[in-house]
Amino acid sequence: MAAAAVVVANGSKEEERRGGGGIDGPTNPMVTPLLTDLYQFTMAYAYWKAGKHNERAVFDLYFRKSPFGGEYTVFAGLEECIRLIANFRFTEDEIAFIQASLPSSCEIGFYNYLRGIDCSDVEIHAISEGYVVFPKIPLMRIEGPVAVVQLLETPLVNLINYASLVATNAARHRFVAGKSKLLLEFGLRRAQGPDGGIGASKYCYMGGFDATSNVAAGKLFGIPLRGTHSHAFVSSFMSPDEITEKSLQSCDGSNVCEDFVSLVQSWLSKLKWSQVLGGIFGETNQSELAAFMSYALAFPINFLALVDTYDVMRSGVPNFCAVALALNDLGYRAVGIRLDSGDLAYQSCEARKFFLTIEKEFGVPEFGRIGITASNDLNEETLDALNKQGHEIDAFGIGTHLVTCYAQPALGVVFKLVEINKQPRIKLSEDVSKVSIPCKKRSYRLYGKEGYPLVDIMTGENEPSPKVGERILCRHPFNESKRAYVVPQRVEELMKCFWPGRSGKEREDLPPIKVIRQRCIEQLDLMRPDHMRRLNPTPYKVSVSAKLYDFIHFLWLNEAPVGELQ
Numbered sequence: 217m218a219a220a221a222v223v224v225a226n227g228s229k230e231e232e233r234r235g236g237g238g239i240d241g242p243t244n245p246m247v248t249p250l251l252t253d254l255y256q257f258t259m260a261y262a263y264w265k266a267g268k269h270n271e272r273a274v275f276d277l278y279f280r281k282s283p284f285g286g287e288y289t290v291f292a293g294l295e296e297c298i299r300l301i302a303n304f305r306f307t308e309d310e311i312a313f314i315q316a317s318l319p320s321s322c323e324i325g326f327y328n329y330l331r332g333i334d335c336s337d338v339e340i341h342a343i344s345e346g347y348v349v350f351p352k353i354p355l356m357r358i359e360g361p362v363a364v365v366q367l368l369e370t371p372l373v374n375l376i377n378y379a380s381l382v383a384t385n386a387a388r389h390r391f392v393a394g395k396s397k398l399l400l401e402f403g404l405r406r407a408q409g410p411d412g413g414i415g416a417s418k419y420c421y422m423g424g425f426d427a428t429s430n431v432a433a434g435k436l437f438g439i440p441l442r443g444t445h446s447h448a449f450v451s452s453f454m455s456p457d458e459i460t461e462k463s464l465q466s467c468d469g470s471n472v473c474e475d476f477v478s479l480v481q482s483w484l485s486k487l488k489w490s491q492v493l494g495g496i497f498g499e500t501n502q503s504e505l506a507a508f509m510s511y512a513l514a515f516p517i518n519f520l521a522l523v524d525t526y527d528v529m530r531s532g533v534p535n536f537c538a539v540a541l542a543l544n545d546l547g548y549r550a551v552g553i554r555l556d557s558g559d560l561a562y563q564s565c566e567a568r569k570f571f572l573t574i575e576k577e578f579g580v581p582e583f584g585r586i587g588i589t590a591s592n593d594l595n596e597e598t599l600d601a602l603n604k605q606g607h608e609i610d611a612f613g614i615g616t617h618l619v620t621c622y623a624q625p626a627l628g629v630v631f632k633l634v635e636i637n638k639q640p641r642i643k644l645s646e647d648v649s650k651v652s653i654p655c656k657k658r659s660y661r662l663y664g665k666e667g668y669p670l671v672d673i674m675t676g677e678n679e680p681s682p683k684v685g686e687r688i689l690c691r692h693p694f695n696e697s698k699r700a701y702v703v704p705q706r707v708e709e710l711m712k713c714f715w716p717g718r719s720g721k722e723r724e725d726l727p728p729i730k731v732i733r734q735r736c737i738e739q740l741d742l743m744r745p746d747h748m749r750r751l752n753p754t755p756y757k758v759s760v761s762a763k764l765y766d767f768i769h770f771l772w773l774n775e776a777p778v779g780e781l782q
């Protein structure tokens with residue numbers, strides 16, 4: 217396959233980074249081999265100086281606790297990692313910068329070594345993107361020359377951390393909102409910079425949102441685009457007299473209404489004087505009406521109005537209905553309203569009643585079902601509160617809380633050495649949850665009779681895999697008394713080969729985002745409901761085989777010095 221090329225972003229006369237396997241470079245051109253911490257280079261130099269740089273190392277990338285007080289995480293960001301790996305080459309410019317940044321005592325031979333580095337000898341196994349994942353289970357296993365893999369630590373952790381966090385946040389918002397609601401990501405203006413904005417749109421879609429307002433993300437990833445209009449559009453109008461072009465062709469093109477403004481005004485007075493609606497409102501705001509009419513003239517098939525600029529029930533909703541009824545006369549069906557302040561539950565119910573009354577009173581089929589979108593600082597809690605109160609909202613536009621991951625700003629993804637030169641390594645800690653699980657491992661998801669995943673289990677690389685119908689002991693990695701026998705009805709090996717290096721293994725495809733999104737939805741559906749609930753969810757069991765358990769504790773005892781009491 218032809219090698220992909222990514223033009224280096226820093227502008228000067230630049231070489232191209234030659235990609236492997238026809239895989240494009242990272243979406244964000246800032247993702248280069250320099251997007252790492254200085255200490256990765258100093259360690260790489262020290263490995264090189266010690267003649268250790270080509271020792272074969274295995275690192276696991278995993279997190280320790282699911283975010284947002286939950287018991288599940290959506291794994292996202294893998295494709296961007298593979299794009300980095302496939303195109304991992306230093307340019308001359310970058311090497312010159314590293315040379316200028318390291319102490320002058322560093323030998324020149326190191327820079328020649330960096331010149332020759334790529335990831336052709338690195339092997340990456342990973343869980344598929346969009347999978348539901350759990351603490352301690354490796355999301356990725358990275359094997360290769362220790363100095364190269366060390367350089368990958370920071371960018372890989374960076375690419376997985378926010379992606380998985382925000383995809384999980386999206387999945388959690390979807391869980392509370394319910395499957396039938398349309399979820400729109402509106403966060404670009406509030407995101408942490410341009411990359412935060414693009415990443416949020418991509419991974420919220422992956423986590424189950426339906427569309428984004430972010431046009432660049434729509435182009436880059438093919439995510440559906442949706443949007444309404446803002447208060448500025450409404451308040452920019454002063455009066456209906458501003459509307460000079462008043463004609464509107466009917467939907468089927470069979471006739472032209474020469475004065476759409478008068479048609480709307482006549483509907484507004486019918487509404488005002490109707491027996492059943494009379495009394496709800498009097499004079500509506502005419503500048504708002506002008507804005508709605510203008511928007512309808514511009515978008516007769518997509519007419520949606522923001523109704524809370526002046527007064528939702530006394531102005532916005534009646535004005536919207538007058539325009540929608542005029543459109544209806546011409547064969548168009550209005551899309552709906554957006555509420556962006558006040559009590560969203562109450563207002564949505566009042567608006568729905570108003571629509572239903574019109575449907576009945578004026579015999580307009582389906583008018584009662586007109587869409588209601590709500591926005592304004594929504595998050596899991598407000599969605600939950602709205603559900604409890606009862607509401608008539610069909611779509612939610614969510615920005616700040618979703619994309620900034622307001623409830624938890626980072627997922628603690630880590631990258632730990634588990635083996636070097638075939639020797640298992642462990643990292644000890646006073647805090648047991650921070651002790652790393654040594655060895656090059658495999659991991660499996662074991663499913664029970666009811667089809668739910670029961671437990672994830674890690675084994676040594678060369679242990680026989682768990683078998684359907686065969687009892688296996690699953691042990692908590694650090695708590696001796698926590699163990700269970702499981703007879704799996706289905707066994708799924710979790711990690712697949714996404715970058716074979718020189719192993720000759722087949723490389724897993726990187727599927728389109730829509731496929732990953734669908735996979736994520738199916739994965740979330742597969743989970744037992746008590747793991748998913750928001751309040752005190754049941755922890756999902758993560759375990760090790762009996763053999764791996766014994767080995768962890770043998771290594772632990774071997775590495776931990778024995779204290780002496782005086």
Ligand SMILES: Nc1ncnc2c1ncn2[C@@H]1O[C@H](COP(=O)(O)OP(=O)(O)OP(=O)(O)O)[C@@H](O)[C@H]1O
Binds near residue numbers: 594
């Ligand atoms: N029925 C409801 N139950 C619980 N929370 C709600 C309900 N309706 C709206 N909210 C939330 O209450 C908060 C209202 O925020 P705030 O008081 O700042 O806005 P507002 O005064 O309604 O609008 P703005 O200041 O934008 O004009 C928002 O976070 C919104 O999502």
Ligand SMILES: O=P(O)(O)OC[C@H]1O[C@H](OP(=O)(O)OP(=O)(O)O)[C@H](O)[C@@H]1O
Binds near residue numbers: 613
């Ligand atoms: O509330 P979020 O979840 O962040 O969703 C996006 C918000 O952005 C827009 O207004 P903006 O917040 O810019 O202005 P406003 O708060 O004054 O309406 C929009 O009207 C939403 O309210």
Ligand SMILES: O=C(O)c1cccnc1
Binds near residue numbers: 429442
């Ligand atoms: O299209 C919208 O309504 C929108 C887009 C971004 C932010 N707030 C609202």
Ligand SMILES: [Mg+2]
Binds near residue numbers: 592593
């Ligand atoms: Mg706001």
